[in-house]
Amino acid sequence: xxxxxxxxxxxxxxxxxxxxxxxxxxxxxxxxxxxxxxxxxxxxxxxxxxxxxxxxxxxxxxxxxxxxxxxxxxxxxxxxxxxxxxxxxxxxxxxxxxxxxxxxxxxxxxxxxxxxxxxxxxxxxxxxxxxxxxxxxxxxxxxxxxxxxxxxxxxxxxxxxxxxxxxxxxxxxxxxxxxxxxxxxxxxxxxxxxxxxxxxxxxxxxxxxxxxxxxxxxxxxxxxxxxxxxxxxxxxxxxxxxxxxxxxxxxxxxxxxxxxxxxxxxxxxxxxxxxxxxxxxxxxxxxxxxxxxxxxxxxxxxxxxxxxxxxxxxxxxxxxxxxxxxxxxxxxxxxxxxxxxxxxxxxxxxxxxxxxxxxxxxxxxxxxxxxxxxxxxxxxxxxxxxxxxxxxxx
Amino acid sequence: xxxxxxxxxxxxxxxxxxxxxxxxxxxxxxxxxxxxxxxxxxxxxxxxxxxxxxxxxxxxxxxxxxxxxxxxxxxxxxxxxxxxxxxxxxxxxxxxxxxxxxxxxxxxxxxxxxxxxxxxxxxxxxxxxxxxxxxxxxxxxxxxxxxxxxxxxxxxxxxxxxxxxxxxxxxxxxxxxxxxxxxxxxxxxxxxxxxxxxxxxxxxxxxxxxxxxxxxxxxxxxxxxxxxxxxxxxxxxxxxxxxxxxxxxxxxxxxxxxxxxxxxxxxxxxxxxxxxxxxxxxxxxxxxxxxxxxxxxxxxxxxxxxxxxxxxxxxxxxxxxxxxxxxxxxxxxxxxxxxxxxxxxxxxxxxxx
Numbered sequence: 001x002x003x004x005x006x007x008x009x010x011x012x013x014x015x016x017x018x019x020x021x022x023x024x025x026x027x028x029x030x031x032x033x034x035x036x037x038x039x040x041x042x043x044x045x046x047x048x049x050x051x052x053x054x055x056x057x058x059x060x061x062x063x064x065x066x067x068x069x070x071x072x073x074x075x076x077x078x079x080x081x082x083x084x085x086x087x088x089x090x091x092x093x094x095x096x097x098x099x100x101x102x103x104x105x106x107x108x109x110x111x112x113x114x115x116x117x118x119x120x121x122x123x124x125x126x127x128x129x130x131x132x133x134x135x136x137x138x139x140x141x142x143x144x145x146x147x148x149x150x151x152x153x154x155x156x157x158x159x160x161x162x163x164x165x166x167x168x169x170x171x172x173x174x175x176x177x178x179x180x181x182x183x184x185x186x187x188x189x190x191x192x193x194x195x196x197x198x199x200x201x202x203x204x205x206x207x208x209x210x211x212x213x214x215x216x217x218x219x220x221x222x223x224x225x226x227x228x229x230x231x232x233x234x235x236x237x238x239x240x241x242x243x244x245x246x247x248x249x250x251x252x253x254x255x256x257x258x259x260x261x262x263x264x265x266x267x268x269x270x271x272x273x274x275x276x277x278x279x280x281x282x283x284x285x286x287x288x289x290x291x292x293x294x295x296x297x298x299x300x301x302x303x304x305x306x307x308x309x310x311x312x313x314x315x316x317x318x319x320x321x322x323x324x325x326x327x328x329x330x331x332x333x334x335x336x337x338x339x340x341x342x343x344x345x346x347x348x349x350x351x352x353x354x355x356x357x358x359x360x361x362x363x364x365x366x367x368x369x370x371x372x373x374x375x376x377x378x379x380x381x382x383x384x385x386x387x388x389x390x391x392x393x394x
Numbered sequence: 395x396x397x398x399x400x401x402x403x404x405x406x407x408x409x410x411x412x413x414x415x416x417x418x419x420x421x422x423x424x425x426x427x428x429x430x431x432x433x434x435x436x437x438x439x440x441x442x443x444x445x446x447x448x449x450x451x452x453x454x455x456x457x458x459x460x461x462x463x464x465x466x467x468x469x470x471x472x473x474x475x476x477x478x479x480x481x482x483x484x485x486x487x488x489x490x491x492x493x494x495x496x497x498x499x500x501x502x503x504x505x506x507x508x509x510x511x512x513x514x515x516x517x518x519x520x521x522x523x524x525x526x527x528x529x530x531x532x533x534x535x536x537x538x539x540x541x542x543x544x545x546x547x548x549x550x551x552x553x554x555x556x557x558x559x560x561x562x563x564x565x566x567x568x569x570x571x572x573x574x575x576x577x578x579x580x581x582x583x584x585x586x587x588x589x590x591x592x593x594x595x596x597x598x599x600x601x602x603x604x605x606x607x608x609x610x611x612x613x614x615x616x617x618x619x620x621x622x623x624x625x626x627x628x629x630x631x632x633x634x635x636x637x638x639x640x641x642x643x644x645x646x647x648x649x650x651x652x653x654x655x656x657x658x659x660x661x662x663x664x665x666x667x668x669x670x671x672x673x674x675x676x677x678x679x680x681x682x683x684x685x686x687x688x689x690x691x692x693x694x695x696x697x698x699x700x701x702x703x704x705x706x707x708x709x710x711x712x713x714x715x716x717x718x719x720x721x722x723x724x725x726x727x728x729x730x731x732x733x734x735x736x737x738x739x740x741x742x743x744x745x746x747x
Contacts (some may be wrong), residue, residue, distance in 0.1 A: 074546075076546055076549065078553075143728055143731065143732040146732070146735070147731060147735060149545050149546075150475075150476070150477045150545065150549055151731055151735065153477070153549060154477065154682065154686075154727070154731070155727075155728055155731050155732075157679070158679070158724035158725075158727045158728050159724075159728065161679070161720060161721070161724050162721045162724050162725060162728075165717070165718065165720055165721035166721065168717070169715075169717045169718060169721075175714065175718055175721070175722075291675070292557070295553060295557065298550070298553075302550060347561050347564075347565070349557045349560070349561065350557055350558050350560065350561025350562075350564075352554075352557060353553070353554040353555065353556065353557025353558040353560075353561070354554065354557075354558055355554070356550055356551060356553060356554030356557075357535070357536050357551045357554035357555060357558070360536075360540065360543075360547050360548075360550050360551045360554070361535075361536070361539050361540065361551065364540075364543060364547055
């Protein structure tokens with residue numbers, strides 16, 4: 001099972017001028033990470049750009065989570081927003097004064113001790129949310145096991161919509177039964193406790209830096225998990241299921257377990273990102289959990305390249321900055337300049353839809369394609385890599 | 395217990411037979427659950443089934459709209475095995491076209507008699523042609539280039555086009571709901587059938603949907619193009635070898651689906667007297683559920699599924715609450731896909747495995 005050491009064959013290659021490909025990209029990654037770490041010092045501690053960067057990093061986490069399901073295992077999940085919702089509500093329920101009749105506190109600051117409701121430290125909520133969403137992911141995955149392709153997409157979409165309806169309408173009973181206020185509907189759960197980490201300066205709305213670093217650490221951690229998963233036995237099993245399920249079964253891959261694992265892993269990452277955003281936005285309300293958000297995350301993966309971890313990171317960063325910066329700040333003037341009368345921010349999702357179509361027709365493998373997916377999507381048999389050579393031995 | 399009375403070859407184990415019975419009648423039982431439950435409740439509380447009957451009547455009228463949209467899903471799925479995600483939004487565009495044309499043609503609430511009928515027929519024709527050609531255009535741009543790509547690719551472009559159409563609707567009418575002039579006095583009672591008041595809107599849904607569906611079924615069963623469509627659905631390669639222009643046939647299928655969506659758009663606008671850029675998303679999912687329920691790829695199944703979903707939706711609207719209806723319909727969708735993916739009338743498909 002150990003995948004720690006690179007196969008020695010790689011080392012024996014004659015060194016090119018300077019660095020070989022692997023080392024060059026490692027160096028590039030190191031430079032980028034260092035830049036990302038010191039980046040907040042160039043900005044005002046409460047600047048909007050820093051805020052947008054924080055959100056972008058959380059989107060990276062979500063996109064990488066969805067990438068496990070869609071990119072690695074090839075199961076098109078259109079209900080990913082459900083896991084964002086479940087994670088965010090876990091944060092809302094366990095870290096706010098929403099259930100004001102309860103009185104439970106754990107590991108939170110002085111002033112929260114005095115408030116009613118359930119107040120747990122984010123470090124406690126994070127694993128709880130991960131477990132809950134992983135369970136939800138497995139529950140969602142279960143009915144799709146017998147299905148293939150498009151039908152999976154529809155079942156996941158229906159699941160996302162059901163969760164959305166529950167979020168919107170459960171301020172007085174669920175499905176009209178009872179009168180328990182579960183989600184507070186569109187008014188939402190607010191305020192939500194700020195993340196509070198030991199040994200780190202205080203998280204406030206004016207000082208975004210600790211938020212940013214936390215998101216960065218979370219994103220790097222998830223990138224690391226993704227890389228390790230991809231190169232592991234499970235990762236290879238996912239890819240095998242994606243490429244040819246029947247062949248995978250006959251090779252002895254337990255497809256049920258492998259698929260459920262993909263759903264659960266992807267969902268857990270979405271839930272973890274959800275807890276962060278719930279705290280960061282200081283509100284958990286039903287309007288955040290629309291179908292269009294699932295497509296937003298899907299578009300990140302498609303843009304970056306299905307199954308390609310670095311592609312997905314780039315895609316997520318690009319799309320979230322397009323969403324928060326390019327469309328409202330730069331392009332919004334364009335329609336009025338050419339004599340059209342509309343607000344471009346309204347069109348955000350139309351633009352993403354357009355992007356999906358353009359990408360699929362012109363460059364289906366994404367910006368930074370994964371080799372195997374590229375070979376499949378471009379139908380270029382000549383470039384098809386030999387899996388035996390490129391798959392690390394167990 | 396009933397497996398004994400059914401003649402079975404001796405080689406088949408009893409469990410398999412029971413399983414088949416559950417699979418065949420389980421779905422029907424699930425579908426009947428809501429009406430039967432509320433029927434019993436009505437009988438106990440009010441002593442008659444008037445409320446349930448009214449629910450069912452309203453549901454059938456609504457269902458006629460879903461049936462017209464579901465036909466579009468099922469035609470396209472039958473021929474290229476693609477869930478045309480943009481189809482619901484195409485229907486929304488149809489309702490917007492109808493809304494815009496009402497003013498252009500000059501119909502007002504006061505218009506009566508022949509003028510109204512001719513005007514509506516004209517609007518119907520234009521809305522149908524507009525949606526049909528739009529659907530053909532979408533197929534040309536978004537699906538045809540991906541004919542040989544993996545199945546995921548056209549599905550994603552379909553989602554993309556769904557968003558594009560929604561934004562077209564948003565730019566066209568704006569983000570809010572828009573009221574449509576009540577040209578036909580939708581809620582006015584025309585006559586009473588078995589104690590159930592039948593309104594103008596119900597009659598409109600019936601007189602537009604029935605001929606269209608009959609025409610469509612006959613067209614596909616009897617015409618030359620219909621035969622080409624069925625051949626392409628069975629085996630595109632073989633159809634091509636037999637001299638059928640597969641691309642034209644597929645385009646034509648999209649045209650037919652679009653025509654039906656346009657008609658549904660007009661009925662919806664007149665019947666609900668309210669249009670919204672987002673209505674296509676929910677309508678699309680409900681209709682897709684209908685298509686799957688009937689057995690995707692099966693025309694009659696789509697119509698049947700549309701009517702059933704309409705009734706379920708109406709009962710849920712009336713008894714549980716409008717806000718929960720989508721969740722309930724999607725719950726049915728998941729149940730159907732899990733327990734009987736081939737639907738009520740459908741055959742075993744490759745998808746359903």
